[in-house]
Structures are given as C-alpha cells and as structure tokens.
Amino acid sequence: MLMSILSTNWVFAASRNTTGTGMMHNIPLKFEGCSCALSSKCVSSSRGMLSGCYPLESILQSTLICLSDQTCIDPTKTFKALNSSSSISSRFPLNTTIESIVNELMVEELL
Template sequence: MLMTMYLTNWAFRRVLSTNDTIIHMSPLSYNSCGCYSLESIFHTTLQCFYNQQCTDSTNAFKSIKMSFLSRSRFTINQTIESLVNELMTEEVKYDIDYRNYFDGCSPSLCIYSYIDEANVIEGVTKLIGWYGSLVRLFVE
C-alpha cells in the first residue's frame, strides 16, 4: 500500500519493549471505508483530466488536450487504476531482429579480444601448484 504525504492512510504506532521503544507504521481503517485520496484518484476516469473546469478552475493546472486521446489506446472512460495496472504503457515493442541490426551497422570487421590481467599472487599460486605436481610426479 502506498503512503500518502498527509498520512491519511497510515499511523505511527509505538511498541514498548524491555529496553527500547519501537515505532511501527500501521494502516488506518475508516470503518471499512476506502476513503483515501489515492483510492479516490484511482476510481476517477480520464474524463475529468480532459475538462479544465473539472481539473482546475483557477487555471493553475492545464487539462489534457483531446488530440492526445486520439493517439492513445486508452479510452476516456477508463479508470486511473486500470491505467496504473497496465503501467500506463501505450505499446510494447519486443521484436528483436539482429540481422537487421547487423545489416544496418554493416561492420567491415568484427574482433573480440580479452585481456587477462593476471596478478602476482595468481602467478605465484600457479607456480607452487605446478611445482607440487612435479614433486608428486617424481616422488611417486
């Protein structure tokens, strides 16, 4: 659950223990009424956001232009919650074509290189390992 800035849906709760006082956050319930500002926004539709009088009659905030709605896959009657549930995503493109990418770049040469940065400790460890193998080979 999201916490509002005004703490209308969560409250601080003090829990006393033997040595410390612990503060927990617990959700508020208004007699089983979902009366939170976030829930009221979730239940509204997009209609209000396209109407200046509904959005803000003081003109401090501008309403959304109707031309935007014609390009959207969402309808004016959908709730804000349905948009949030779909992550406000208009379109998902996941068609990956590596051949087109390669042809578009048209590299004349492709080189893969790997730089092994061996350190002194690794070198000494390998020498000791080889020495141990040789000693074991000749002793047996």
C-alpha cells in the first residue's frame, strides 16, 4: 500500500527501544474494522460523508445524498448543497455512487 501524504491511511508513532534509542513506526489506520494495510477501499461514514484510506476511494464510494442536504454540508463551511428540487432532471438517483456516475461518463467503445 502507498502511504498518503495526508496521513489518511497511516500514522507515525515514536517509541524507544531497550537501549533508549528512538524509533519511528508506521501504523495503518482502521475504518470500521477494515485495515488500510490490507485494502485501499476502507471507509467509514460520518453524517453521510465518507472518509477512508485514500480521499479518491472515499469520494468514489460516496453518493449525492449528503451533497443535496445543507445540514450535511454545513460542517464544511465551504460548500452549498445541490438543489435537488430543481427542474433539471437526471437519470441518476441521489443514492447512486460517484464511481457509478464516473463509469457511465467513460466511453467504452468508439462508434
């Protein structure tokens, strides 16, 4: 597994051995019992937002549900929720994963 510079999948811990020499260890994080040392797809949900070993994996496994709820967005203090009641229709329901939407956008074969 790659170590993320954001420290989302591993943490460093300092310790001393029996001779008093300092040592650094890297410890994999766990999300809901899933170890980042074993899988890059480990995530946990907090108020509808996913966090995990790698930010990209968390985003891909997320859905649009939280993005359409202002109370879910408010803790970020950065974004405004999507207007899910707008007149713009979509073939994707709010519970569709971002990964599914991205996969649908990719061209599978040339015509």
